[in-house]
Structures are given as C-alpha cells and as structure tokens.
Amino acid sequence: MNSRREFIKRAALGTAAMSIIPSKAFSNTSELKQLTILHTNDMHSHIHPFESGRNKGVGGIAQRATIIKQIRDEGNQVLLLDAGDIFQGTPYFNIYGGELEFKLMSEMGYDASTIGNHDFDNGLDGLVRQLPHAKFPFIVSNYDFSDTLMDDNYLKYKVFNRGGIKIGIFGIGIELEGLVPKKLYGNTLYQNPIDKSNYYSDLLKNSLGCDLIICLSHLGFKYNTKKVSDKMLASQTKNIDLIIGGHTHTFLNKPVIVENLEGKNVQIAQVGYAGINIGRIDYFLNQKMCVKKINSTAIFVKKKTK
C-alpha cells in the first residue's frame, strides 16, 4: 500500500510536465453536474422568526424548511450542513435541552453538523442525551472524546456520495479551555486544528479519492490575535476546497477566498447566526469531477406577511 502511494506521488509529479495536453480535452461544459451545498451556523435554538428589534420577522426554522424544500425541488444534488452552536439562545433550549432543534434539523434533512462550544452547555451528558433525536452525524476531527460519553457518538470524517460526486467532510472545533467550563467538556481533548485538517483532508483527498473536501469549522472567521481562525486554517493547509465556518457570527454574503499552502483557492463561508441567512454554494463539475464553476448566494430568510 505504501509503495503504491509513493508511486502515485511520483506519478503526480510527472503530470506537471504533461500539462501540455489541451485543457479543452477535460472540459465538456454542456454536461456539468450540479451540487448544491446549503449551510447554516450558530442557530442558537432560534425556532421562530425574530419578534422585535432590527431583525423583526427575519429567520424562522419553518420558513427555512420551506426554502430548503424549494431548492431540493430544483432537482439537483443537495448537501445540507451546519457548523455548530445549535444549542443555547432561547427558552426552547433551557426547557427542552435541544430536543426540538435536533428533531427539526433531522426532519429538514440535515446531512451533518460539527460541534460548537455552546453545544457543551448542558455538559457532555446533556449533549449525548439529545443525540437520539438527531438523525444526522456530528463530525469533529480535532476533539478526542475517547475518555468521554461521546466516544461512540461522533465521526472524525465522512464521505458522502451525491450523484457520483464524492464529498469528503471533516470537522474542526474551537479550543474549549477558557471558553467552556471544564466541568461541561470533561475529558474532551482539544487537538491542533491545522495538523488535524492537513491529516484528514489528505486522507479524504488522496487516500479516499474525494472530489471535494469540506471542513465544517467552529473556529471563527478571523481574529486580530494569533488565535487560530478559518482564515489561518485555509492558508496553512492543503486540499480543502470549502470551509463552512461559525462561532464569530460573521455575515458573509459570499465566501471569502484565501490561498492555501499550495497557492490554490479555498472558499470560506459563514452566514451570521440564528438562521437569519442560509448559505448556498452551487458547484458545477465536469465528467472528470473537476470544478468548472461556482455560484454563491446568501439567502436572507423572511417571514411572508400577507
């Protein structure tokens, strides 16, 4: 196995010299496959549209569900993802502990989420207790839960197949010390986000042959300090195509593009909080599973008033 990977590496070097092959041979624009990525982050238990303030009438899970259904009805392949902090923010969490949030996300067909700092707010036992209501996996690659209740309840990564497109997803959580009380996260071990991202994106791309690599991150978009952020992660890693971020409640109308270690473009997306916006990124791939075009939109969710 090792020697085979070695060989592939050498063969890959060889392809650089062979790039004289005209690019037209690889792009048949009339037959592009479309993959629609829909994403949210930092829902913070917001079930209903805001009732007052400058966001009055904005957001709402039932409204979001209608829009997602409409997008699914377009007939394209869809992946629906969340970047964590599902919990905490309205009495629904205080009284029902996240049960309703997980049930609704399952009903809407969420494919995966990562874990945000507030998802620890009722402790690891509080999170584990609600997991039976979630019909989607929690993916986090840099938390070691092996000495906790979460041990068998999460994935380090997952490969999704959507119409022949292989999408590799891994997740990155934020440092918990100083952010979440120790008694809530218990023996969860936080591991270096950049090391783990490089490890899992390499695994997904080069060993498992994924066409697109997505990181669900709860690190936060950017900081003025040395604290690791999505921007830093994008620039210090390889193989990631898209980072779906959260935590800093940053409203991006379109993904921000950052060059990675190899000079390739990484998109960073994040859509504020509370389900005010849904992020939509449409990838168009050719028959060789190469991305030829990307369209991005933030969808501002409003309550329809008659």
Add this chain to the structure above:
Amino acid sequence: MKLRLHIIYITAILLSACSTQFIIDSKQNSIISVSAIPDSLITSIINPYKTGIDSVMNEVLCVSEIEMTKGRPESLLGNFVTDLCLEQYSDIADICVMNNGGLRSTLSKGKITRGNIYELMPFENELVILELNTLELFDLIEYIFLREGEPFSGLSVYSIDSCMVLSSRNILYRQGDSVLMSVPIIASSCGGEEEVYIVSKIEETYKIRVLTSDYLANGGDKMSFFNNKNQLKVGLKIRDAIINYCKSEQTISSKLDGRITKYQNE
C-alpha cells in the same frame, strides 16, 4: 506486466488531477431575500413545544422605560445588569463585573416577559464572590480597558495614556466581622506593581469583594486575576437575579453615567 500497471496509474492521475481554473460567477455572488410561508410539517412538530414554552415565558415581569442594548465602553444593558446584581448583594460585595459576551440579546422598550430575560441570559451561570487585592483590582481594570469596556458596577475608572485611575463608592473596611471604616478607594496605577498609588486610607492588602459569574470566575474570557481564588457561591443564577429584580421593580430603566472613560493626551 509492470509497464501496463504504470500506464493504468498514470491515467488515473490524469483523470483526477483538476486544474484549479474555475469561474466564480460574480453576478450570482450577492444576497437574495426570500419571503417564505412556514412549512406545515415543521410547524406541527414545533407546536406542542411552543405551547409548553408560552405558558411559562409569556408572563410579563415588568415594563422597561427604554430600549437597552449592550456595548462598549459602557452600555445601558451592561449597567442595568451589573447594577441590579450588586444592589442585591451590596452587603457582601463591593463591585460587580460581567462580560458583554454573556448578554445575549437586547431588552426592548415596553413589556418585559420571562422569555425576554431567558433570551438575555440563557446560561445557567451563577453569581459568585471572589476577593481581589488592590494590585489584582488594577489587573481587572486593565483587562476592561484592553477589551474597550466590559460591564461593571460599583467603580468609576478612567485612563489617561498608560495610567489608570479608579474611585469606588464607599467600601466597608473590615477586620473580621467588625467594620473599621467606610471610605471610597481612590487609586492610580501607571503599570508596574510598585506604581500603584493609593490616595485613600486603604492599605494595599485590603481585599475588594467582586461579584461575578461562575463562568468568568472559572477561567471564562481569560480573566486570569480570578485564577485559583476561593469562590463564595451566593446560590442564585444571574438570570434569576434579573427576574427577581424585574418582578420587584415593576418599571425598569438604565442610564450611562461615564463610569469608564478614556482620555487621550494630545
């Protein structure tokens, strides 16, 4: 045989090696607004939960005369919360400190329900009291200035260049159970431990009792001056402190009083 295998591998690599050239359609890269009706299945799942929530959360606790939002360096909301907490424990605490990050919504003008207070303070954080000496108190003030302001009560502070000056309301100067005197602290620091200059008749060893949340006391938001301090739990969640206050006051309000000011020496 060996040669054929090589050919297969190289072909596979060519197929999977994408050029990074793709088009990002800039016309599409903008926000669109969509008005939607609620999905009926989702609504039917929510309804029984909503009934349970409404029965508890729609209780009107008080009326706010003004809209209160959080902000820096001081804010109507930050002053409101820290003032009311300190007021409830003024016999056993001298100052109160919280964090902007812990205030999760605004209080609008008009009726304030139990649900509004839950949205403001969703966390189960409890009030605790810790003791700081004068030097540590300046660490706290410096922290607040570095953060461009965090909610606090019981002090008035200003900075001028690298110096910080603080004054407190009257603080009971105790020895054991007996009160020796009641005087305000007035002190200044221009950085460095020896440079704390205390104007009032308070010794450096005097302890200031700080009312705060167990979240901050346990290392949240990196308030390192709280590290390894004994914590006295007062046995009340911050949320319940706000609810109690609202229920007892009927009408609530807040004002900015210049408790934190940054002067620039031109």
